[in-house]
Amino acid sequence: MTFLVRVPASSANLGPGFDSLGLSLPLFTTLRVTPGAVTEVVPLGPELAGTPAGAGNYVYRAMQLAARRAGRDLPPLRLEIETEIPLARGLGSSAAALVGGIVAANELLGRPLAPGALLDLAAREEGHPDNVAPALLGGIVVATLGPGGTAHVRLAPPPHLGVTVLVPDFELATSRARAALPESYSRADAVHALSHTGLLVGALAQGQLELLRGAMNDRLHQPWRAALVPGLADILANAADHGALGAALSGAGPTVLCLRDTRQDPAELHHYLHGVLRGHGLTGGVLDLPVDTAGTVVDTSPQEVPARG
C-alpha cells in the first residue's frame, strides 16, 4: 500500500542554542512510498534537480540506515521525493530528508523502532539534534545528544509567536559554515552561551516574549559566520528596532530568522529586511510562517494522484 511521509522544515540554534535548540516550520518534504517489484528513487521538482536518483539518494540512504538499525532488509519500493524546503539555506532540508527516510523505512517495516530510537538514530547521523528533533516532533525542541541517548523537551510555541524568515537566493553548505567556527571557546563565552540558552528556553516556555531580544544573543557561531552571510550583522543588531522580537542566523545560514509577535503588522519588518537584501546587492524572499506543531506525519491512506516522473 502506498503511504506518504511529510516532514517539516526546521530552524536550528535560535541564536545561542547551538546544536541543541530548534523549531519546526511549515514548509514540507513529502515522500511517497509504494512497495513494488524493483527499487526506484524519483526526486521530483526543480529544488531536487541536483540530487541523485537511485540508491545514492540521501533519503533512500536514510531508509537503509533505519532498516540496518532494525536488523532488517528494505523490500523493493518506489520512492518519490518532493520538497518545498530550499536546499542548503539553513532551513533543515537535510534533516527533513534524513527524518523522512528513517520514518518511511520504519513504517514500511511495520514500526520496529520506537519513537525515541527514531530521534536518536537521526540525531546521531546528523551529528546534532537541533534540526531533526523539531522536524520529527514539531514545536520548539531542546535536546542533548549523549552516550545514553537523545534526551529532549518539546515546548508548544507560546501564544502570538510567529516567524519571519529572510531566505537569500544563495546556498551555504552546513559543512562550510561549520568549518568557519573555532575549535574551542573561553570560559566567558561558555557562560554566555549557557546563560543565554537557559534564558531563551525559559522565556519561550513561559511566553515572556519581551526577553527574546537579549536572550537570542550568541557568541558561539554567529560572529564567525557573519562574513559568509552579507547583511547578517545588520539584522542581528537592528531587526528588533523594526518589529522583530529577536533575530538569529537560521541553522548554518544563509537564512535569517526573526521571531515576531503575530499581533503586530509585519510590514515594517518586511520593508527593513528587503532593504538589507537590496543594500547588499542580494535577492531573496521574505516569508511569514507560524511555528509548525505537527512534526512528521505519516498518511497511510493518501488520495490517489497520478504518479509523476
Ligand SMILES: Nc1ncnc2c1ncn2[C@@H]1O[C@H](COP(=O)(O)OP(=O)(O)OP(=O)(O)O)[C@@H](O)[C@H]1O
Ligand atoms: N530531499 C532531499 N533529497 C536528497 N538530498 C537532499 C534533500 N534535502 C537535502 N538534501 C541534501 O542535503 C544538502 C543540504 O544539506 P545542508 O546540511 O548543507 O543544508 P540544510 O540542511 O538545508 O541547512 P541547515 O542544516 O543549515 O538547516 C543538499 O545539498 C543535498 O545534498
Ligand SMILES: N[C@@H](CCO)C(=O)O
Ligand atoms: N547547529 C547546526 C545546524 C545546521 O545543521 C549548525 O549551526 O551548524
